[in-house]
Amino acid sequence: MKNKARGFFGERPLPTFEVDSQVLCRRTRRDFLLFGAGALAAVAGARSLLPHALRIDDDVSELLYSPHRMVPTYTKSQITPLKNNYNGATPDSGYISAWHLTLDGLASGLSVALDIRSLMSRFPVHEQITRLVCVEGWSAIAWWAGLRFDDLIRAYPPASQAKWVRVESSVNLDVSGRPDPYYVSLDLTTARHPQTLLATHLNGQALTVEHGAPLRLLAPVKLGLKNVKAITKLAYVAEEPRDYWAERGYSHYDGI
């Protein structure tokens, strides 16, 4: 053995000892059996815990959310194309003339209907250039304008026990053009985030049908699939409402 000082980082010689060759054999057999049993136990454990374990990430995502953390904003030169990502067929523009937004679950107990003119004139307009991230992995940077969801909540306070808002579009169609209402669950803390908009404009122009005219949700702290186009109804509820994509196997919370 070298007597040279090894220092803290120097490799130590492996500890060695003499054993009977039979002991080595027995130890080998024992450990192979133990590791094999461990592997079987892990498989059995995984099978019983899997349904719950597959949902851990929703809770972690919710823990990570901070209402004070702003999403990055970009300059106009960083804007990228945003495709029409309607899940099914794009609705016909006919619905726009009769469009109004229904609010349900308010503290007043009333159901309120608002048209786009009153929404745009009553609330201050906010602009932001933010990234919209799709669950599939692509993303787009776009320039949005609209009212803050929080301003609407202040003007029409939800019932005190409400923790969630069901965001719904009744005009969505499926691939073959049949009505396929779209609905998502959104936690009120996300709705109140200062960068969560009810957007009316994209890249300086009023929203087109492809992008959810006349009013769409823009929650950049959520995946794109929560950003409902052509919202027709907001319902404040106490329990987590149904969610279109969660019913199809995706996660519920979708905070990014």
Add this chain to the structure above:
Amino acid sequence: MGRSTTPRHDAIFTSTLPEQVSVLVAKRHHLLVRRSHWLNVPILLGLILSGISIYWSSPIYQHKPDPNTGNFDVVADIGIWLCAHVPWLHHYKSPPDWIYDHMSLGPGMLAPALRLHWLCAYAFMLNGAAYIAGLIAGGGWRGLLPRRTDLRDSFWMFRYYIGFPWAKLARRQWPHPSFITKYNALQRAAYFSVPLAGCLSVATGWAIHKPMQFHSLAAIFGGFDAARVWHFWLMWFFVLFVVPHVVLVFADGWDTFRGMITGWSARVPRPEISAHEK
């Protein structure tokens, strides 16, 4: 029960029966290191299979759509090429999907793939923490640290590995470069970079998973899209590590394999021999 044999008898008894021979054994791997090593097998498999399913839904490497097929995905191109050139794949039903059909969870599996990927990612982080704890507890981390002589020594090891099959074929002597450390320079480089790549995979994974809550983390890797590219190539690092790793363990033999289960290695240079080498 009194012992009827004399000490002298005993000595004869021991030396004539081979199973009574004592062996010199070295403690090579801490239990936590061994356990997390094997747990990495299903975890990495789950991560890669689900990861490729996720990749499929929005490939990083795209080109202008092919006028004939409409295909824009480079991975699909590789599948098309394979099916065109590998004789028994000529009649494959959907050549663009060949890679995905064989290396992912299958089509239309984005939702379960995401859930499985996240679950495996949490397991990977816990397992990685256990591995590092084992490295510290067993002192094994010192054997992984790079040394000043590593560049020169890796050249000799590389030359040895490359020349080995030819030397075997030509029935020539091909002596293994001698070293007295736990690992040779190439092993050290590999086993040192795997935990680093693991940490980078975790960091880029969080950057992709939470690009808003962790946007400064994404910025370190050049933003959301660049973090996806990092994450993709880090997967290839693990694949490129695992293939020679498994081949070399088979080549190296039983003692090395057993060492990762029992923690013991019987391939120990006798102290008097290593004293000679000095």
